[in-house]
Amino acid sequence: xxxxxxxxxxxxxxxxxxxxxxxxxxxxxxxxxxxxxxxxxxxxxxxxxxxxxxxxxxxxxxxxxxxxxxxxxxxxxxxxxxxxxxxxxxxxxxxxxxxxxxxxxxxxxxxxxxxxxxxxxxxxxxxxxxxxxxxxxxxxxxxxxxxxxxxxxxxxxxxxxxxxxxxx
Amino acid sequence: xxxxxxxxxxxxxxxxxxxxxxxxxxxxxxxxxxxxxxxxxxxxxxxxxxxxxxxxxxxxxxxxxxxxxxxxxxxxxxxxxxxxxxxxxxxxxxxxxxxxxxxxxxxxxxxxxxxxxxxxxxxxxxxxxxxxxxxxxxxxxxxxxxxxxxxxxxxxxxxxxxxxxxxxxxxxxxxxxxxxxxxxxxxxxxxxxxxxxxxxxxxxxxxxxxxxxxxxxxxxxxxxxxxxxxxxxxxxxxxxxxxxxxxxxxxxxxxxxxxxxxxxxxxxxxxxxxxxxxxxxxxxxxxxxxxxxxxxxxxxxxxxxxxxxxxxxxxxxxxxxxxxxxxxxxxxxxxxxxxxxxxxxxxxxxxxxxxxxxxxxxxxxxxxxxxxxxxxxxxxxxxxxxxxxxxxxxxxxxxxxxxxxxxxxxxxxxxxxxxxxxxxxxxxxxxxxxxxxxxxxxxxxxxxxxxxxxxxxxxxxxxxxxxxxx
Numbered sequence: 001x002x003x004x005x006x007x008x009x010x011x012x013x014x015x016x017x018x019x020x021x022x023x024x025x026x027x028x029x030x031x032x033x034x035x036x037x038x039x040x041x042x043x044x045x046x047x048x049x050x051x052x053x054x055x056x057x058x059x060x061x062x063x064x065x066x067x068x069x070x071x072x073x074x075x076x077x078x079x080x081x082x083x084x085x086x087x088x089x090x091x092x093x094x095x096x097x098x099x100x101x102x103x104x105x106x107x108x109x110x111x112x113x114x115x116x117x118x119x120x121x122x123x124x125x126x127x128x129x130x131x132x133x134x135x136x137x138x139x140x141x142x143x144x145x146x147x148x149x150x151x152x153x154x155x156x157x158x159x160x161x162x163x164x165x166x167x168x
Numbered sequence: 169x170x171x172x173x174x175x176x177x178x179x180x181x182x183x184x185x186x187x188x189x190x191x192x193x194x195x196x197x198x199x200x201x202x203x204x205x206x207x208x209x210x211x212x213x214x215x216x217x218x219x220x221x222x223x224x225x226x227x228x229x230x231x232x233x234x235x236x237x238x239x240x241x242x243x244x245x246x247x248x249x250x251x252x253x254x255x256x257x258x259x260x261x262x263x264x265x266x267x268x269x270x271x272x273x274x275x276x277x278x279x280x281x282x283x284x285x286x287x288x289x290x291x292x293x294x295x296x297x298x299x300x301x302x303x304x305x306x307x308x309x310x311x312x313x314x315x316x317x318x319x320x321x322x323x324x325x326x327x328x329x330x331x332x333x334x335x336x337x338x339x340x341x342x343x344x345x346x347x348x349x350x351x352x353x354x355x356x357x358x359x360x361x362x363x364x365x366x367x368x369x370x371x372x373x374x375x376x377x378x379x380x381x382x383x384x385x386x387x388x389x390x391x392x393x394x395x396x397x398x399x400x401x402x403x404x405x406x407x408x409x410x411x412x413x414x415x416x417x418x419x420x421x422x423x424x425x426x427x428x429x430x431x432x433x434x435x436x437x438x439x440x441x442x443x444x445x446x447x448x449x450x451x452x453x454x455x456x457x458x459x460x461x462x463x464x465x466x467x468x469x470x471x472x473x474x475x476x477x478x479x480x481x482x483x484x485x486x487x488x489x490x491x492x493x494x495x496x497x498x499x500x501x502x503x504x505x506x507x508x509x510x511x512x513x514x515x516x517x518x519x520x521x522x523x524x525x526x527x528x529x530x531x532x533x534x535x536x537x538x539x540x541x542x543x544x545x546x547x548x549x550x551x552x553x554x555x556x557x558x559x560x561x562x563x564x565x566x567x568x569x570x571x572x573x574x575x576x577x578x579x580x581x582x583x584x585x586x587x588x589x590x591x592x593x594x595x596x597x598x599x600x601x602x603x604x605x606x607x608x609x610x611x612x613x614x615x616x617x618x619x620x621x622x623x624x625x626x627x628x629x630x631x632x633x634x635x636x637x638x
Contacts (some may be wrong), residue, residue, distance in 0.1 A: 027415040028564030032626055035560060036350065043357040044243060046549070052250045055364040059257045067259065071266065098293060107267040107295050113273055123291035132285045132292075157601070 072163065077105045079163025082150060083112050086165070089139030090148065096110050096137040097121040097168065100152035105161045109150065116135050121149055121168075141167040172349075175229050176336040178220035178343065180329050181396055184384050186216030188399035188437070191302045191406040192444060198301070199448050204280040207308040209614045213375065225340050227390075232345035240353045244331060247362050251324045254370035256317045262365070265372025268296045272304035273319060277311040282448075288455060298452045300445065302373050302406035323376060330380045331356040334616060337366050337387030338623050341572070351623040355383070360550040360612050367609045375612050382583065383616025385418050389575045390620070394429035395423060398437030405441035410590065410610070417582040420499070423482055424491050425575040435478045439471035523593040530592045533599055537591050540603045550608055554615060558622045565625025573624040580621050582616040 031126055032132045062070045068087070073080040078111035086096055098106065110118045120130050137148045153162045190212045194204045249473035260270040271294075275286045282528045285292050303322075311319030335352030339345060355361075361368055367375040401418055404411035419434035426434075429533075485491050503524050523530065545555035562577065569577060587610040596602040 028560055029626070032557060032564070032622075033555040035553045037559060039288045040350075040353065040357075042552045043354075043359060046359050046363065047243070047246060047250075047357070050359070050365075050549075051247060051362045055370075057256045058261055058364050059254065059413035062258045062261055070261070103295070106293065107263075108293070109275065110293050111266050113270040114271070115278060117285060118292065120291040132289065149209050153599055157598075 071108045071112065072105060075160060077108075077161050077163075079105045079152075079161075082163040082165045083109060085139070086116065086137060086148065086150065090137030091135060092116060092136040093134050095119045095131050095134045097124065097147065097148055097149040098152070101154045101161070102152070104152070104155035105163050106150075106152045109163070112149070118150070141165060153161050173336050174222055174225075174413075176332040177340060177626065178222070178229045179217065180333040180336065180384065180387075181393070182217035182220040183213065183329050184381070184396060185219075185253060185399045186213035187302070187306070188402035189216060190306070191402055192440065194303065194305050195406060195444050195448055198282050199444060199451070200334075201283055202281065204276075204305060204309065206280070206309055206312040209306060210313070227339040227345070227348075228342050229344040232349040236346060236349055240349050244353065244356050247357055248327065251320075251327055251362065251369045254364060255320045255323045259316070260372035262368075262371040262373065264366065267304055268299065270307070270372050271295065272299075273307040273311065276301070276304050276308035277319070280305070280308060280312070282451065287452060290455065291312045298409075298413065298449055300406045300408060302403065303377055318371075320372070322370050323372070325616060326376050326380055327356070327361075329618065330376070330383060333380065333383055333387055334619060337383075337390055338620065339586075341390040341624070343392075343623060343627050347623045347626065351619050353551075354554070355616050355619045358554070358612075358615055359548070359552055359616075363549070366631075367612050373609070375609055376412070377407050378404065378411060378613045379616050381411075382414060382418075382613060383620065386579060386620040387616045388433075389422070389426065389430065389579065390624075392427060392430060392573045394433030397426075397430050398433035401434050401437035402441040405438065405445050410586070410613075412442065412445070413586055413590075414583070414613075416502075417586060418579065420495050421575055421579045421582055422593065423478060424488065424495060425571065425578060428479075428482055431482045432475075432479050435475045439475040442458060443468040443471045519595040520590060520593045523595060527589075527592065533592055536599065537588060537603065540591075540607055541588070544608050544611055547608070551611070551615065554618055554622075558618045558636065561622040563623035565627070568627070568629060569624060572604075573621075573627075576617060576621050576624060580614060580617045584611075584619060587611060587614070 044164075065073070068083050069080045072078070072083055090096060090113070094116050096109075096113060096116050096118050097119050098109075100106070100142075106118070116137065117132065117134070124131055138146060139148055140146075141148060144167070148165050149168045151164050151166050155161050169307045190209050193212065194208060197204050232240075238431065260266045275284070282288065286294055287297070290297075307319040307322050310322060331352045334355045338351050339348040361379070365371065367373050369376050382402050385397060385400040385404075388394075388400060396416065401415040404418070416440040417436075419438045420517040421429070422434040427499070454493040481494060482491075485494065503521070558580075566574075566577065588609070590610065591603055591607060594606070596604045
């Protein structure tokens, strides 16, 4: 690809000149043509390994581990066990109580447990008020049947943030 | 090839107009407490597409060489296949796509109304609760009609619109076929857009939709198409919080540099969209009680008055300098109004706006921001050599741009300025982390305008042509 490719109809020196003040500036146009060529070389070179290869790897990883492990079982977040417990024990229409940090791992929980809803525990006064007229998520915790609360550690940059199920 | 250009243009124009109509109607229905009918999207889109007529504008200049067209088509087809696979194979795999955008799509697919705990009960965990809902609504509508995977087909479909938009707009603006094909290929293979990363086509983020909308705005400037520009402003407002600022920038640019029909379209589009969106934003932020205190009819009247005033002033103030001065006064007034709004810190946009008062202190971060911007400008794994190319093209070609081209260049300058100022105003305390995690995504949103701008600057002067007004 050359400058001629970018400007196939660019007038040759013998051709009539363009309007006054609009003459071609070969230096910057040549530089631009070179940048275009290198840009497309970079873009095309990235397609096999990056656009296709890495994408296929990520999709395969997601499918192999499932959405919960894919998102919440890594060096920064350890919450897959807690969310899998919720999916296993909490009914689909239930409300899951939540306490602790609201940023980080907690953000991933609502889409992973949907249609169950994640609900701020501090808005529930005692056991008598049932939020949204829905059942509270509950199940076997420490050998007894209890209302479950999803607890989230504070977010620490570079550290691991954990989610855990505790009884209420 | 001429017919292909015309067909592509009508498809993308109809899509943008249809999306704008859908956004207005659907958000209006939500505001009134109703449910969005699943068939609304196809009906509105098909109606908008059917309303498109051939306007008689034909490409001038030579077509692209066959090898270039064939090579570009093959590369675009390969990338499109990869994007389709990435979008359809699994649900969203990247952070914001999972926690914000696709979560809302799931909620709205189950019940397309705001009258449900996810939106009304603030004890229910909802990330970015106050974000506009156009993208989730579109995804949910398709999902309800054809299943979850079909909903995610929205993303590769939008990529197709973006590619067709860049190529057809430039071809119709009188550029040679080579320029149009290279521009389409350039935006279609932009590394950050097609790599499996946050902000990419299949990540589920709204960056692609905003990018497409802003590119369409640049195309509307070239085509002097007031309807399309108005539609872009509407769609921008309903896509993301920063879309409101972008719509304002588009309207300001049209008012400053464009003919009257562009200024009218952009100002009216922004005004109508905000009249619907702001009451809904109140509802999402504060719940139904607060929203009832801000009657939308009052706001509609305020925005209509502003739009009429802007139109009248545009007619009577022919000089660019005087227009710029008025624009600066209007901008300062709007900024002051934002700073005095109640509800400090509630909502993404107002959190930024309330930091306006700290701008002088925050300006000390400028050197750090410039370094980060420089790093992004040469981050070839994200943007290739786009930024050096744009700089080179503007340096050499700025003086040869026609009025429409200059409007696109000024829009790009507005966009980059907004990105820089938003970085400085960010509410996050860790500035370095915020710049690292957000700057590249905001810059991605303007890459379509940058590609169009570079192509216009590189237009060979011998074939420069003006397209007839529609």
